[in-house]
Amino acid sequence: MHPDISSWEDLDGGEILPLFYDEDRLVLLTRDPYWLFAYWEFSGETKTNVEATVQKPWEELEFALRVHRFSEGNREESYYDIKINPSALNWYIQVGVPDRQYRVDLGYYPPGKGFVPVLTSNLVSTPRDNLSEVIDDKWRLPDWQARRFYRRIARSSLSSLEMMLQREKRYREAKKKGGFSLD
DSSP, X not given: OOTXXXXXXXXXXXXXXXXXXXXXXXXXXXXXXXEEEEEEEOOHHHHHHHHHHHTSOGGGSEEEEEEEEEOTTSOEEEEEEEEEOTTOOEEEEEOOOOSOEEEEEEEEEOTTSOXXXXXXXXXXXXXXXXXXXXXXXXXXXXXXXXXXXXXXXXXXXOOHHHHHHHHHHHHHXXXXXXXXXXX
Protein backbone atom coordinates (compact mmCIF):
# COMPACT_ATOMS: atom_id res chain seq x y z
CA MET A 1 0.00 0.00 0.00
CA HIS A 2 1.18 3.55 -0.68
CA PRO A 3 2.92 5.14 2.35
CA ASP A 4 0.52 8.13 2.38
CA ILE A 5 -2.53 5.86 2.65
CA SER A 6 -3.05 4.34 6.09
CA SER A 7 -6.11 2.23 5.28
CA TRP A 8 -8.45 1.23 2.45
CA GLU A 9 -11.06 3.65 3.81
CA ASP A 10 -8.73 6.55 2.92
CA LEU A 11 -9.02 5.55 -0.73
CA ASP A 12 -12.78 6.19 -0.72
CA GLY A 13 -13.27 9.86 -1.42
CA GLY A 14 -17.00 9.61 -0.69
CA GLU A 15 -17.82 10.01 -4.39
CA ILE A 16 -19.70 7.44 -6.40
CA LEU A 17 -19.14 7.26 -10.14
CA PRO A 18 -22.30 8.12 -12.05
CA LEU A 19 -24.01 5.49 -14.18
CA PHE A 20 -24.56 8.05 -16.95
CA TYR A 21 -22.81 11.25 -17.99
CA ASP A 22 -25.65 12.79 -20.07
CA GLU A 23 -23.51 12.67 -23.21
CA ASP A 24 -24.16 11.41 -26.71
CA ARG A 25 -21.70 8.61 -27.28
CA LEU A 26 -21.47 5.37 -29.28
CA VAL A 27 -18.28 3.37 -28.78
CA LEU A 28 -17.38 0.34 -30.86
CA LEU A 29 -14.79 -2.23 -29.72
CA THR A 30 -13.36 -5.31 -31.40
CA ARG A 31 -13.88 -8.51 -29.40
CA ASP A 32 -12.33 -11.01 -31.84
CA PRO A 33 -12.22 -11.61 -35.64
CA TYR A 34 -15.97 -12.29 -35.77
CA TRP A 35 -17.54 -10.15 -33.03
CA LEU A 36 -17.75 -6.48 -32.05
CA PHE A 37 -19.10 -4.87 -28.90
CA ALA A 38 -20.90 -1.51 -28.86
CA TYR A 39 -22.04 0.60 -25.93
CA TRP A 40 -23.79 3.95 -25.97
CA GLU A 41 -25.53 6.71 -24.13
CA PHE A 42 -28.01 9.34 -25.30
CA SER A 43 -28.17 12.74 -23.63
CA GLY A 44 -31.50 13.93 -22.28
CA GLU A 45 -31.46 16.72 -24.87
CA THR A 46 -31.11 14.26 -27.75
CA LYS A 47 -33.96 12.11 -26.44
CA THR A 48 -36.19 15.20 -26.14
CA ASN A 49 -35.29 16.39 -29.66
CA VAL A 50 -36.01 12.98 -31.21
CA GLU A 51 -39.35 12.70 -29.37
CA ALA A 52 -40.31 16.20 -30.54
CA THR A 53 -39.34 15.40 -34.14
CA VAL A 54 -41.38 12.19 -34.43
CA GLN A 55 -44.12 13.11 -31.95
CA LYS A 56 -43.75 9.78 -30.16
CA PRO A 57 -42.37 8.74 -26.77
CA TRP A 58 -38.80 7.37 -26.80
CA GLU A 59 -39.92 3.91 -25.62
CA GLU A 60 -42.28 3.51 -28.60
CA LEU A 61 -39.63 4.18 -31.24
CA GLU A 62 -38.10 1.37 -33.28
CA PHE A 63 -34.30 1.48 -32.86
CA ALA A 64 -31.56 -0.29 -34.81
CA LEU A 65 -27.82 -0.57 -35.11
CA ARG A 66 -26.67 -0.18 -38.72
CA VAL A 67 -23.40 -2.08 -39.15
CA HIS A 68 -21.20 -0.85 -42.02
CA ARG A 69 -18.41 -3.10 -43.32
CA PHE A 70 -15.48 -1.58 -45.21
CA SER A 71 -12.88 -3.27 -47.40
CA GLU A 72 -9.33 -2.15 -48.02
CA GLY A 73 -9.21 1.46 -49.16
CA ASN A 74 -12.18 2.39 -46.92
CA ARG A 75 -14.76 1.41 -49.55
CA GLU A 76 -18.07 0.39 -48.02
CA GLU A 77 -18.77 -3.25 -48.91
CA SER A 78 -22.14 -3.64 -47.25
CA TYR A 79 -24.33 -2.80 -44.29
CA TYR A 80 -27.14 -4.42 -42.35
CA ASP A 81 -29.49 -3.42 -39.52
CA ILE A 82 -29.99 -5.06 -36.15
CA LYS A 83 -33.20 -4.03 -34.40
CA ILE A 84 -32.71 -3.31 -30.70
CA ASN A 85 -34.78 -2.35 -27.69
CA PRO A 86 -34.80 1.42 -26.93
CA SER A 87 -33.73 0.69 -23.34
CA ALA A 88 -30.61 -1.28 -24.40
CA LEU A 89 -27.27 0.31 -23.52
CA ASN A 90 -24.91 -2.15 -25.27
CA TRP A 91 -24.88 -4.93 -27.84
CA TYR A 92 -22.65 -7.73 -29.07
CA ILE A 93 -22.54 -7.71 -32.88
CA GLN A 94 -21.64 -10.77 -34.92
CA VAL A 95 -19.94 -9.56 -38.10
CA GLY A 96 -18.85 -12.89 -39.58
CA VAL A 97 -16.02 -11.52 -41.75
CA PRO A 98 -12.55 -11.10 -40.23
CA ASP A 99 -9.84 -8.67 -41.31
CA ARG A 100 -12.24 -5.82 -42.14
CA GLN A 101 -13.12 -2.39 -40.80
CA TYR A 102 -16.49 -1.64 -39.25
CA ARG A 103 -18.50 1.37 -38.15
CA VAL A 104 -21.93 1.42 -36.53
CA ASP A 105 -24.76 3.96 -36.63
CA LEU A 106 -27.42 3.91 -33.93
CA GLY A 107 -30.71 5.32 -35.05
CA TYR A 108 -34.44 4.84 -35.38
CA TYR A 109 -37.17 4.34 -37.96
CA PRO A 110 -39.70 7.20 -37.90
CA PRO A 111 -43.21 6.21 -38.95
CA GLY A 112 -43.35 5.88 -42.74
CA LYS A 113 -39.66 6.75 -43.28
CA GLY A 114 -36.29 5.02 -43.52
CA PHE A 115 -33.49 4.73 -41.02
CA VAL A 116 -32.42 7.99 -39.31
CA PRO A 117 -28.98 7.80 -37.64
CA VAL A 118 -28.57 9.58 -34.31
CA LEU A 119 -25.12 8.40 -33.16
CA THR A 120 -22.10 7.23 -35.16
CA SER A 121 -19.32 5.09 -33.71
CA ASN A 122 -15.60 5.08 -34.23
CA LEU A 123 -14.08 2.89 -36.95
CA VAL A 124 -12.59 -0.43 -35.77
CA SER A 125 -10.68 -3.24 -37.46
CA THR A 126 -11.17 -6.92 -36.79
CA PRO A 127 -8.03 -9.06 -36.76
CA ARG A 128 -7.33 -11.80 -39.26
CA ASP A 129 -8.27 -15.35 -38.33
CA ASN A 130 -5.27 -17.11 -39.87
CA LEU A 131 -1.50 -17.03 -39.94
CA SER A 132 0.15 -14.05 -41.58
CA GLU A 133 1.49 -14.43 -45.12
CA VAL A 134 4.33 -12.08 -44.20
CA ILE A 135 7.45 -14.02 -43.29
CA ASP A 136 10.19 -12.00 -41.69
CA ASP A 137 13.55 -13.74 -42.04
CA LYS A 138 14.57 -12.42 -38.63
CA TRP A 139 11.72 -14.39 -36.96
CA ARG A 140 11.48 -17.29 -39.38
CA LEU A 141 11.62 -20.79 -37.92
CA PRO A 142 14.31 -23.14 -39.19
CA ASP A 143 12.85 -25.62 -41.68
CA TRP A 144 12.99 -28.56 -39.24
CA GLN A 145 11.03 -26.56 -36.60
CA ALA A 146 8.51 -25.31 -39.15
CA ARG A 147 7.86 -28.89 -40.39
CA ARG A 148 7.41 -30.06 -36.80
CA PHE A 149 5.10 -27.15 -36.00
CA TYR A 150 2.89 -27.65 -39.07
CA ARG A 151 2.80 -31.42 -38.51
CA ARG A 152 1.42 -30.76 -35.02
CA ILE A 153 -1.24 -28.41 -36.40
CA ALA A 154 -2.22 -30.94 -39.06
CA ARG A 155 -2.79 -33.79 -36.58
CA SER A 156 -6.54 -34.02 -37.08
CA SER A 157 -6.98 -30.52 -35.70
CA LEU A 158 -6.59 -31.74 -32.13
CA SER A 159 -7.55 -29.46 -29.28
CA SER A 160 -4.89 -28.41 -26.75
CA LEU A 161 -6.21 -30.95 -24.25
CA GLU A 162 -6.18 -33.75 -26.83
CA MET A 163 -2.62 -32.85 -27.85
CA MET A 164 -1.53 -32.83 -24.20
CA LEU A 165 -3.12 -36.25 -23.54
CA GLN A 166 -1.55 -37.66 -26.69
CA ARG A 167 1.86 -36.31 -25.67
CA GLU A 168 1.53 -37.79 -22.16
CA LYS A 169 0.64 -41.17 -23.67
CA ARG A 170 3.71 -41.09 -25.94
CA TYR A 171 5.86 -40.01 -22.98
CA ARG A 172 4.68 -42.97 -20.84
CA GLU A 173 5.23 -45.41 -23.72
CA ALA A 174 8.72 -44.05 -24.39
CA LYS A 175 9.58 -44.19 -20.69
CA LYS A 176 8.60 -47.89 -20.59
CA LYS A 177 10.88 -48.55 -23.58
CA GLY A 178 13.71 -46.59 -21.98
CA GLY A 179 13.93 -43.77 -24.55
CA PHE A 180 12.25 -40.45 -25.27
CA SER A 181 10.94 -39.02 -28.52
CA LEU A 182 10.61 -35.24 -28.61
CA ASP A 183 8.36 -35.27 -31.68
